[in-house]
Amino acid sequence: MHSLLFKNARIFDGTSADCAEGQWLRVADGRIQEISAQPLQAPEGTRVIDVAGRTLMPGLIDAHVHAFASDVAVARIEAVGEAYRTAHAVRMLGHALDCGFTTVRDIGGGNYSLYKAAADGLFRAPHFHYAGKILSMTGGHGDMRQIEQTPRYAPACACVEANMFSVMADGVDECLKQAREQLRQGAHCIKLMGSGGVASPTDPIWMNQYREDEIRAIVGECEARRSYAAAHCHPASAVRRCVEYGVRAIEHGTLIDAETAAFVAARGAYIVPTMVIIHALVEMGRELGFPAQSQEKVELVAQQAISGLDLMRSAGVKVVFGTDLLGSTYTQQCREFTLRGQVFTPLELLRQATSTAAEMMLMQGQIGCVQVGAQADLIVVDGDPLRDIGLLAADGRKLGCVVRGGEVIRSDR
Structure with missing residues (x-):
């Protein structure tokens, strides 16, 4: 050594x-x-x-990346194939390392194969942590099928509905099985879709997703493996219920309100806002071919993004650095510091990208x-x-x- x-x-x-x-x-x-x-x-x-x-x-920690996200449109990511997605991941992760990010957390789509390639030095990359495939209910944020697509019923096809980033799991038994499957494949944590999102075609942003028993089942499996659950959430209602049911890390939290921010802070949970992808898509989404229904949603979210940060800061929420960049926007990773700098002090930002991120990842004293x-x-x-x-x-x-x-x-x- x-x-x-x-x-x-x-x-x-x-x-x-x-x-x-x-x-x-x-x-x-x-x-x-x-x-x-x-x-x-x-x-x-x-x-x-x-x-x-x-x-x-x-070294810096980016706690919200998607290494295989080679485009802003999920349909095109699916279509280009594994080799293309991997080439994008190599380029993106090398850029992150050059920018000083020595650890990243891939919070949807990353896998053991990419982790091992990075760990074995086959390409230049930060330490790579991954959540495997995200757990989504049918019709949730991880379900990327267009409204006109018909379902594949079990009598005709026994396979699980899945895509590059997510796997569909409905009911406690399926949630348990899919959480266990991702953990079996080395996932460092499990992510679930707790609300509607921008990139998915059929669910509104305001929609709370997964029942209480399903969320608690996923959280319990994570705790049994000495890991933790993270949840994609935009609206305040989704943030509150996921934290109440035991989720440790909230991804985005964009539409939070003051009461919910205070609740998150009191519970000691973490939020990983992702400002730069919102601004990048507002500025470049149409040019890059971001789907029209998704463009409308991201412009709605953007209206409250910075004010949400201010609510988190005022409440004393433990905030973590993350970017969520897709496709060619990966080059804007460091812009996240500038955007957050409208609300947070340099010391707060440094902690978000080092010690607080490590604490959230259960790696305090090891990284950050x-x-x-x-x-x-x-x-x-x-x-x-x-x-x-x-x-x-x-x-x-x-x-x-x-x-x-x-x-x-x-x-x-």
Whole structure:
């Protein structure tokens, strides 16, 4: 394994606003071994990187990606085939790594094959966590069939209705089976569709989805595996009921209200808003061929997106960084910092993309932090991101070094 020694570093640890100056940090076997204000010794052959007073901080975490989402239109993603989708994933994940994201959470569509390819170094990528296929009720947000498509009944076809991103599961027994199936295939968490969504053709945004017994069954399976459940939710009603029934992480939460934000905060649940995909689709959706019915829905959601962030902040909700980018919009990943910067301070944003994300993923002390024993996922920022979050919104141009699992991905020293 790689042995590294950083010297003269200003360290942001992922949590504290107080950054220690003149620090030394030693990496071996992919983990942080020592941090000291005094010079450290390292074995012969250790690579020494002079940080020169710049900020050394945890690698970033994007907790809402879809690596195989090669287009803004789901029908076209399905049609292009596995090879094309994989090529897009390689390109997208490589870009994320260059931007300083050393961990991503694929929250719908990602699988063990892509995870293993990334882990084995077959292509350049962050650490890849995945939820497998999303659980959706028939006619829910994960059901991408057009209204005119007829169902395939069991007597004629015994297969499960599924697509690239979702599998249909109705009733407690099917929810249990499909949650267990995704966990069997290595899913790090399970995502369910708790409300209507933008990309699906037949369900309104305001629609609450899944019954209480179905949601609780999915949550119970996750807890039995020492994992957790996440839920796609836009309206406040869906957010509240999913959190009440035990869901740990809410994806989007765009149409939240003050009362629900306070409820989420009191329960200690997390919300992963995704501002950049909303703005990208409002600006470019028509040009990129986003379906007309979906374009109408995203423009509705956009009206409350930023104000929803303000409600979350005021209530003290634990907010996590996520982007949800589709197709060619993947290049806007770092723009999420700029959009959230209208509401949150740089320190709040840094925590969202490091320590709070790690906590939500049940990986506190492992990623999203600079402390002894943690994975050596580190970036060097050319300046002070606690004062200027724009340094992280520059698509990696303001990063002097990116380290993932103790391996130097790139460095200017």
